[in-house]
Amino acid sequence: MTDQRREAPIGVFDSGLGGLTVARAIRARLPSERLIYLGDTARVPYGTRSAHTVIRYARTCASHLAARGVKMLVVACNTVSAVALPMLRVELDVPVLGVIGPGARAGVAATRSHRVGILATAGTVGSGAYPRMIAATSTRCEVVQRAAPLLVPLVEEGWLDGEVPPLVVRRYLADLIAQDVDTIVLGCTHYPLLAPLIEREAAALAGAPVAIVDSAEATAEELAAVLEERGLAREGEGGLDLMVTDLPDRFAEVASRFLGQELSREDVAAIDL
Amino acid sequence: MTDQRREAPIGVFDSGLGGLTVARAIRARLPSERLIYLGDTARVPYGTRSAHTVIRYARTCASHLAARGVKMLVVACNTVSAVALPMLRVELDVPVLGVIGPGARAGVAATRSHRVGILATAGTVGSGAYPRMIAATSTRCEVVQRAAPLLVPLVEEGWLDGEVPPLVVRRYLADLIAQDVDTIVLGCTHYPLLAPLIEREAAALAGAPVAIVDSAEATAEELAAVLEERGLAREGEGGLDLMVTDLPDRFAEVASRFLGQELSREDVAAIDL
Numbered sequence: 149m150t151d152q153r154r155e156a157p158i159g160v161f162d163s164g165l166g167g168l169t170v171a172r173a174i175r176a177r178l179p180s181e182r183l184i185y186l187g188d189t190a191r192v193p194y195g196t197r198s199a200h201t202v203i204r205y206a207r208t209c210a211s212h213l214a215a216r217g218v219k220m221l222v223v224a225c226n227t228v229s230a231v232a233l234p235m236l237r238v239e240l241d242v243p244v245l246g247v248i249g250p251g252a253r254a255g256v257a258a259t260r261s262h263r264v265g266i267l268a269t270a271g272t273v274g275s276g277a278y279p280r281m282i283a284a285t286s287t288r289c290e291v292v293q294r295a296a297p298l299l300v301p302l303v304e305e306g307w308l309d310g311e312v313p314p315l316v317v318r319r320y321l322a323d324l325i326a327q328d329v330d331t332i333v334l335g336c337t338h339y340p341l342l343a344p345l346i347e348r349e350a351a352a353l354a355g356a357p358v359a360i361v362d363s364a365e366a367t368a369e370e371l372a373a374v375l376e377e378r379g380l381a382r383e384g385e386g387g388l389d390l391m392v393t394d395l396p397d398r399f400a401e402v403a404s405r406f407l408g409q410e411l412s413r414e415d416v417a418a419i420d421l
Numbered sequence: 422m423t424d425q426r427r428e429a430p431i432g433v434f435d436s437g438l439g440g441l442t443v444a445r446a447i448r449a450r451l452p453s454e455r456l457i458y459l460g461d462t463a464r465v466p467y468g469t470r471s472a473h474t475v476i477r478y479a480r481t482c483a484s485h486l487a488a489r490g491v492k493m494l495v496v497a498c499n500t501v502s503a504v505a506l507p508m509l510r511v512e513l514d515v516p517v518l519g520v521i522g523p524g525a526r527a528g529v530a531a532t533r534s535h536r537v538g539i540l541a542t543a544g545t546v547g548s549g550a551y552p553r554m555i556a557a558t559s560t561r562c563e564v565v566q567r568a569a570p571l572l573v574p575l576v577e578e579g580w581l582d583g584e585v586p587p588l589v590v591r592r593y594l595a596d597l598i599a600q601d602v603d604t605i606v607l608g609c610t611h612y613p614l615l616a617p618l619i620e621r622e623a624a625a626l627a628g629a630p631v632a633i634v635d636s637a638e639a640t641a642e643e644l645a646a647v648l649e650e651r652g653l654a655r656e657g658e659g660g661l662d663l664m665v666t667d668l669p670d671r672f673a674e675v676a677s678r679f680l681g682q683e684l685s686r687e688d689v690a691a692i693d694l
Contacts, residue, residue, distance in 0.1 A: 190474055191464070198667050201463055297578050298585075301570045312571075312592065315585050394471050 154382050157182040157389075158371070159213030160222045163205075164192035165399060166300070166337030167224030168406035170247060171388060173340075173368040174222070178375070181386045185224075186213060188421065190394035193300075194227040195271030206232040207239070208421045214240055219380055222371060223247065224364075226268060226336055230277035243374055250370040251333045251363025252281035255289075258359040259331040262288045265324035267346070268335030270295040278335055292327045296320040296336075303338040304402060308345065317342065317349045325350060331359040340364050341406070391417045427655050430455040430662075431644070432486030433495045436478070437465035438672060439573070439610035440497030441679035443520060444661060446613075446641035447495070451648070454659045458497075459486060461694065463667035466573075467500040468544030479505040480512070481694045487513055492653055495644060496520065497637075499541060499609055503550035516647055523643040524606045524636025525554035528562075531632040532604040535561045538597035540619070541608030543568040551608055565600045569593040569609075576611040577675060581618065590615065590622045598623060604632040613637050614679070664690045 160171050164187050171185050188194075188209055194202050206228045213221060221244045223229050223236065229246030236244045255264045255278075266278045273295040282289050298316050307313050324332060332350060334340060340362050350358035375381040388407075392399045396416040404411045433444050437460050444458050461467075461482055467475050479501045486494060494517045496502050496509065502519030509517045528537045528551075539551040546568040555564050571589050580586055597605060605623060607613060613635045623631035648654040661680075665672045669689040677684045 190470060192469060193466075196465060196668070196671075197463060201667060297574045298571065298580075301574050305570050307571075312585065312588050315588065319585065394474060395469070398469075 153219050154380055156217050156219035157184045158220050158222060159184050159186070159216065159218035160224050161186040161188065161209045161213060162225040162337060163188050163194040163227065165189070165403050165406055168403055169337050169340040169364040170222065170224035170367055172407050173362070173364040174371060175386070175388060177368040177372055178381070179386050180382050180384055181375075182382070183386070183388045184213060184216060184218065185388060185390050187390070187392045187399060189392045189399055190421070194225060195269045199231040202227055203232045203235055206236060210236050210240060212419070212421060214242070218242060220245070220371070220374065222367065224337060224367070226272045226277075227275075230272055230275040243378070245367065245371055245374065247337065247363045247367045248277050248281050248335070250366035251335060251361060252278055253285050254361045254363070254366035254369075255331050255333040256282055256286045258361055259289065261328065261330040262286070263290050263292065263327065263329045263331075265327070265329035265332040266291060266293045266335045267296050267299075267320060267324070267332055267339065268293065269300065270297055272335050278333065292324055292329055294320050294323050299342060300336065300338045303341045306405060308341060313342065313345055314349055317345055318353065321346065321350050321353055325353040325358070329358070331361060333361040334363060337364060389417070390415055391419050393419060393421050426492050427653055429490050429492035430457045431493045431495060432457050432459070432489065432491035433497050434459040434461065434482045434486060435498040435610065436461050436467040436500065438462070438676050438679055441676055442610050442613040442637040443495065443497035443640055445680050446635070446637040447644060448659070448661060450641035450645055451654070452659050453655050453657055454648075455655070456659070456661045457486060457489060457491065458661060458663050460663070460665045460672060462665045462672055463694070467498060468542045472504040475500055476505045476508055479509060483509050483513060485692070485694060487515070491515060493518070493644070493647070495640065497610060497640070499545045499550070500548075503545060503548040516651070518640065518644055518647065520610065520636045520640045521550050521554050521608070523639035524608060524634060525551055526558050526643075527634045527636070527639035528604050528606040529555060529559045531634055532562065534601065534603040535559075536563050536565065536600065536602045536604075538600070538602035538605040539564060539566040539608045540569050540572075540593060540597070540605055540612065541566065542573065543570055545608050551606065565597055565602055567593050567596050572615060573609065573611045576614045579678060581614060586615065586618055587622055590618055591626065594619070594623050594626055598626040598631070602631070604634060606634040607636055610637060662690070663688055664692050666692060666694050
């Protein structure tokens with residue numbers, strides 16, 4: 149039974165393709181695991197929807213993955229992680245890991261000044277999920293948040309360098325650095341693609357290095373620990389299956405950039421939820 | 422009967438709040454009309470969805486407005502106008518006006534060089550709706566398109582001046598101006614808020630004035646003509662009712678900027694579709 153459990157895949161889902169940075173980090177950290185990625189592209193983005201609507205969508209995604217026999221579920225979406233984890237943990241029989249807990253804990257571990265900045269979408273900032281999670285981890289940390297709505301389209305457009313991205317990033321970072329944070333948590337799964345630029349601009353503004361916490365990597369690290377603890381880690385060659393609820397062609401195109409590997413239309417299955 | 426028809430409201434719908442620039446233009450052009458605006462904020466944006474999904478969403482919005490007895494329907498959404506107008510015209514008993522036809526026709530009327538540029542979202546550009554509509558209007562016009570994914574978040578963020586918007590706008594315009602267009606149609610309902618900046622930057626790049634066509638204004642103009650023609654124009658004091666399918670609070674906040682008038686939460690009704 150345990151052997152069968154070990155062989156089972158890990159389910160990863162997101163509202164769209166941002167969660168692929170989490171899938172990529174998991175592939176790098178746990179190359180023997182088999183991942184099933186579900187991007188709910190028919191209903192992306194979740195960040196502009198009410199908690200009620202997000203919970204409803206999250207339930208259908210999670211049920212679909214549960215029906216495929218996953219041994220664990222990774223919610224690679226900040227919006228869902230902020231509002232739907234308690235519900236998913238009650239309803240599912242497998243461990244559920246979000247991206248906010250790992251990012252918050254890695255932020256607390258990285259800061260020396262106990263001032264942590266959060267860069268995220270307006271929805272995630274408004275949810276207060278990162279400040280709450282950091283407060284649950286450390287009583288000493290102060291948290292400063294900044295919503296950064298232009299970063300997602302910058303990444304999806306592929307504008308990762310040139311004249312515009314540094315100006316946009318600098319404008320968002322200035323507020324955080326002015327409040328003396330020494331650590332910035334990237335609270336959106338799109339942002340890892342801008343991490344080198346964010347790191348450089350933050351250091352330039354602060355006049356000293358600023359720790360940039362990639363919550364995708366932090367999530368992969370915690371996932372590895374949970375699998376190890378529960379004796380669920382798999383051996384051998386792993387893999388990645390991709391499913392989306394709409395527009396598989398466009399997904400395959402942009403996903404190549406997020407995953408850092410070439411994908412074609414045939415690599416992406418279209419499903420209805 | 423005709424009197425009753427005349428008194429009926431005009432339905433306007435969009436996936437979110439962009440269509441408010443169209444509602445605003447209609448209010449300015451036809452202050453005696455009563456408008457009902459429906460923003461499908463639970464499912465915004467439509468631009469990233471398949472034609473099949475957009476048609477399904479458009480049908481539910483249109484049915485809801487038809488049930489409220491509208492005398493005419495304005496589809497204030499480029500995505501829906503591009504793919505769902507024929508379906509809506511078959512299924513509804515009232516005249517249906519989209520935003521692409523009026524914008525395209527105004528572009529053809531404005532150009533002297535017979536080279537028209539289209540600035541729009543990736544979805545609208547991909548649909549080919551503007552080139553098709555312009556070709557149906559004039560056999561002489563060449564059309565150059567440019568997708569501009571950062572402009573919607575710029576507008577929603579309220580970044581209408583400062584250092585970043587001119588750089589972003591210039592990057593998008595450069596491709597159009599390099600191909601000698603003398604007219605640019607703003608093919609997205611968010612863009613009218615950036616129209617002064619776009620006009621200035623386009624003229625600077627071209628070294629001569631470039632005509633900027635605001636499709637919201639063009640739509641209001643054609644709507645006035647249709648009402649006049651069919652004897653459906655109303656007299657007296659008009660009004661604007663607002664309905665959304667999710668997050669009425671946030672809508673009221675940003676909508677004030679789009680409409681150019683202060684709104685509070687009480688001005689926006691939340692409905693389920």
